[in-house]
Amino acid sequence: MVHSHEEVSLEPGAARRVALWQALLVVPLALATLLGLIILWPSDSPAGTVPVMSESISLETGTVTEIGETDDAGATPVRVLLTGEGTEVPVHVPAEIVANGLDVGDSIEVMFTPAAVGTGTPYIFWDFERDVPLWLLIGAYVLVVAVVARGKGLAAVAGLALSLAIVVLFMLPALLAGSSPLLVVLVGAGAMMFASIYLAHGISIRTTTAILGTAGGLVVTGILAVLATDWANLTGTLSDSALSLTGYGIQLDQILVCGMILAGLGALNDVTITQVSTVWELRSANPSASTAQLYKQGMVVGRDHIASTIYTLAFAYVGTALPLLMAAAVLDRTFLDTLSTGEIAEEIVRTLVASIGLVLAIPLTTGIASRLARV
Structure with missing residues (x-):
């Protein structure tokens, strides 16, 4: 599905050249994701699962x-x-x-x-x-999306459902089966990226460009997550839920890294789609604009986007970790000592890593879009 405004932005010959360049980059990425799913897909149920309660209860x-x-x-x-x-x-x-x-x-x-x-x-x-409140809330969510965003909103919901299915059916079983956490999360995130972007926005030159920007942002986030976890000596062993996994032979610090990568995926999809659309509209408005001009003008919007999203992840984590922050606040210790405690440090590093990856994805995506728009 190719959007009509793309046909205005790019002449047929230019569109074919852009599509060819995109195919050379995206097809190998898609094939690698598919191959990773096939190789890492767990064949059996995770070993060592335990019943919730004894048979007599x-x-x-x-x-x-x-x-x-x-x-x-x-x-x-x-x-x-x-x-x-x-x-x-x-x-x-x-x-x-x-x-x-x-x-x-x-x-x-x-x-x-x-x-x-x-x-x-x-x-x-x-x-x-x-069960009843949750299903009613899900129904209300789908209804509101359908009324306001119509078909495109429902397509995005379908992409979300497919992404959650990847987490439940692939990522969690593969991690419990002992597969490399980093490989599992990169393959899973790649599959979720393709599903969410293409289902929500259709297969087009714009969305394929956004795929490239999102993939680059995920790589940057992954590298930062690995380095930051090591530098800050984060173990991922401080929560009760994490400790319950110790009997499965899972490296909890690697699971922490996986969480950092996944944390920024949704926001990455948002900013990359926005930046690509901005560059394409600039190209449509001024067909003679050079790559440098498109990048410069696109980054004007990109910087506004950074300014508006820079606190998005931070407040999302503050809201989630509010009981933890309150529990830490009642202890008699300095503010800096509180921030450096293990569980709070994990949330801070998670927020910073995802935010840095998000910020760097904007100039990366803008650069890719500006160059492809002038092919």
């Missing part, structure tokens, strides 16, 4: 019918009507759950332990039932 759902008063020992009596059984039972719920979101009428999952029947608390809170 079961999960049941129910609705909270009563929340009593907290006693002096900090215990709060909670009663739940079990779904399908019509039986109301007492459930032990942690005090922090009661204080931060449990209400009468909530649908929850409870863990039933037959061996604990004699203790009076065989039912223990497991989690909230969230």
